[in-house]
Amino acid sequence: MRPSDAGVSDDHTDRAARPRVRIQAEPSSRSAPEVALGDRGPLLERAAVFDIRDMAVAYGTKRALDWTTLKIYRNLVTAVIGPSGCGKSTFIRSLNRMNDSVPGFSLSGQVLYHGHDVYARATNRVEVRRRIGMVFQKPNPFPKSIYDNVAWAPRNLGLKTDLDARVERALRRAALWDEVKDRLRVSALSLSGGQQQRLCIARAIAVEPDVLLLDEPASALDPVATALIEELMHELKSRYTIVIVTHNMQQAARVADRTAFFSLDSTGSERVGTLVEYNDTETIFSRPADPRTRDYVTGRFG
Amino acid sequence: MLSEMDPTAPLTPSGNLRRRIAVSRLMTAAAIASAVIAVAALAIVVFAVASRGAPAISLGFLTHDPPQFGGPGGGIASAIVGTTLIVAIAAAMATPLGVLTALYLSEYARPRSRAAQMIRMALDLMQGLPSIIVGVVVFGLIVNPEHRESGFAGSVALAIIMLPLIARSGQEVLLLVPQNLREAADALGVRRWRSILGIVLPSALPGIVTGTILSIARAAGETAPLLILSGLFMPGTTFNLFGQAVPNIPMLIFNASEAADPTGFARAWGAALVLLVIILIANIGARVLLARSRARMSG
Numbered sequence: 001m002r003p004s005d006a007g008v009s010d011d012h013t014d015r016a017a018r019p020r021v022r023i024q025a026e027p028s029s030r031s032a033p034e035v036a037l038g039d040r041g042p043l044l045e046r047a048a049v050f051d052i053r054d055m056a057v058a059y060g061t062k063r064a065l066d067w068t069t070l071k072i073y074r075n076l077v078t079a080v081i082g083p084s085g086c087g088k089s090t091f092i093r094s095l096n097r098m099n100d101s102v103p104g105f106s107l108s109g110q111v112l113y114h115g116h117d118v119y120a121r122a123t124n125r126v127e128v129r130r131r132i133g134m135v136f137q138k139p140n141p142f143p144k145s146i147y148d149n150v151a152w153a154p155r156n157l158g159l160k161t162d163l164d165a166r167v168e169r170a171l172r173r174a175a176l177w178d179e180v181k182d183r184l185r186v187s188a189l190s191l192s193g194g195q196q197q198r199l200c201i202a203r204a205i206a207v208e209p210d211v212l213l214l215d216e217p218a219s220a221l222d223p224v225a226t227a228l229i230e231e232l233m234h235e236l237k238s239r240y241t242i243v244i245v246t247h248n249m250q251q252a253a254r255v256a257d258r259t260a261f262f263s264l265d266s267t268g269s270e271r272v273g274t275l276v277e278y279n280d281t282e283t284i285f286s287r288p289a290d291p292r293t294r295d296y297v298t299g300r301f302g
Numbered sequence: 303m304l305s306e307m308d309p310t311a312p313l314t315p316s317g318n319l320r321r322r323i324a325v326s327r328l329m330t331a332a333a334i335a336s337a338v339i340a341v342a343a344l345a346i347v348v349f350a351v352a353s354r355g356a357p358a359i360s361l362g363f364l365t366h367d368p369p370q371f372g373g374p375g376g377g378i379a380s381a382i383v384g385t386t387l388i389v390a391i392a393a394a395m396a397t398p399l400g401v402l403t404a405l406y407l408s409e410y411a412r413p414r415s416r417a418a419q420m421i422r423m424a425l426d427l428m429q430g431l432p433s434i435i436v437g438v439v440v441f442g443l444i445v446n447p448e449h450r451e452s453g454f455a456g457s458v459a460l461a462i463i464m465l466p467l468i469a470r471s472g473q474e475v476l477l478l479v480p481q482n483l484r485e486a487a488d489a490l491g492v493r494r495w496r497s498i499l500g501i502v503l504p505s506a507l508p509g510i511v512t513g514t515i516l517s518i519a520r521a522a523g524e525t526a527p528l529l530i531l532s533g534l535f536m537p538g539t540t541f542n543l544f545g546q547a548v549p550n551i552p553m554l555i556f557n558a559s560e561a562a563d564p565t566g567f568a569r570a571w572g573a574a575l576v577l578l579v580i581i582l583i584a585n586i587g588a589r590v591l592l593a594r595s596r597a598r599m600s601g
Binding site: 126203 | 412414480482483485486487488489490491492493494496500501504505
């Protein structure tokens with residue numbers, strides 16, 4: 001079943017209503033639509049960072065994610081929720097080509113990032129990841145000092161001027177500076193799990209990406225550290241576009257502006273991840289259009 | 303069975319538990335005994351070499367060349383210099399090649415690809431190659447065309463022996479570097495080679511250094527290729543590896559233990575002790591360096 005049949009109520013993004021030319025012109029004009037489409041409600045004032053069209057992913061012969069079409073908007077937090085194995089991680093990792101190294105990975109459809117095809121032949125995946133940063137489920141700091149963890153990528157990308165200031169800025173934005181400012185030369189492995197995860201966020205934003213992808217960033221953390229990370233996301237979305245995968249529905253309700261619900265679609269014996277519903281978080285949690293969404297968010301998922 | 307068990311019976315072994323306890327004790331004892339024997343073998347070798355070699359050691363033994371035409375007296379200075387040179391050149395050739403091969407296998411090649419499988423198999427075959435064969439081949443390729451024995455040819459032979467050891471042990475430790483560190487580096491938009499240089503290699507360094515030191519230890523004691531390549535009759539101390547035989551410790555041990563005069567044996571034991579100590583110092587030195595660099599990093 002395709003999401004379009006399954007009641008995906010992404011009615012704000014009626015593609016047919018928008019002239020194609022407009023989409024083609026979008027890449028250079030991240031702020032242009034605000035003028036052009038200002039009378040169509042608040043959401044459309046935002047530029048779409050990702051325009052994902054009919055994306056399907058398979059590993060070898062195993063289909064992992066079926067036709068997914070959705071747009072991710074600038075400076076919003078978009079949550080991706082759903083049961084285990086529904087393709088949440090596959091989805092988010094396909095946005096910055098982290099799946100390329102997975103044997104057998106294949107993707108059809110299009111992932112347009114500011115209008116540029118992420119999977120085009122001329123696209124370089126190092127450049128993609130440079131602009132689309134990622135934070136993983138398990139904190140994975142490098143076995144280096146706190147300072148070097150943050151400074152390593154900027155150094156390698158040639159952003160060497162005022163490195164100290166850059167490191168401080170990143171650590172401040174990740175709400176970690178006050179805790180580590182007196183021990184920047186100490187190994188990052190001496191930090192607590194929650195601190196390590198914020199360090200990973202600082203490391204990701206030190207290269208000033210455009211988008212931050214967070215793959216269950218708080219699932220390995222205690223509630224206090226989780227609250228800190230969630231608070232952080234509210235701060236960060238003014239600067240970055242954030243996509244967060246979470247299996248914690250309360251978390252999605254707390255942090256996200258938009259929520260996409262993925263589920264497993266059983267076609268015959270194969271169970272394939274599929275996008276069921278994508279809408280404002282409030283709508284998803286209070287007036288979901290699809291019964292499967294309702295079952296899941298009310299905890300009646302079987 | 304279970305239903306017949308009386309839960310109120312005393313908690314002493316019953317049924318076949320006695321036999322199972324006996325078997326368990328036997329296996330534990332066998333494992334401990336094997337470990338003791340292995341260490342004992344090493345202790346016996348070290349003790350034998352040290353006790354018989356020590357009387358030969360003196361400052362003169364370390365700083366003088368052996369007498370030009372055999373006979374008693376003299377030292378083994380020329381052999382120490384020669385072995386150090388030959389092995390150092392061999393390590394300088396084999397280490398970068400071996401580490402890069404390991405990097406190819408673990409970081410670039412797809413693990414199941416035919417190329418990677420073939421390279422792995424070739425390296426394993428190389429590890430099992432008798433050193434005399436390596437010696438003969440290098441003799442045919444380098445020494446024969448020039449009609450001159452050379453220490454450099456010995457270095458080439460030793461490098462061929464070291465290469466698979468470094469590459470395979472390097473690959474094993476690179477595989478132990480957590481995948482999530484590579485992902486973290488990739489996700490930052492840093493180029494692969496930079497990630498390898500900055501993140502992967504430093505994490506694997508202890509293992510790579512250990513593998514390299516072990517291969518150096520193995521090469522330093524290798525006699526067969528040097529027998530063919532570096533000649534039985536050796537000049538005094540030399541720093542020239544080309545176009546002439548270069549004295550070295552394994553050859554000296556071989557010659558001295560075959561010598562007609564009774565002091566030859568003593569000299570052979572002394573040289574053996576020197577070789578053992580050189581390898582030990584290299585090993586400990588590398589470990590100290592590593593411990594120091596690791597202490598800096600593990601909070």
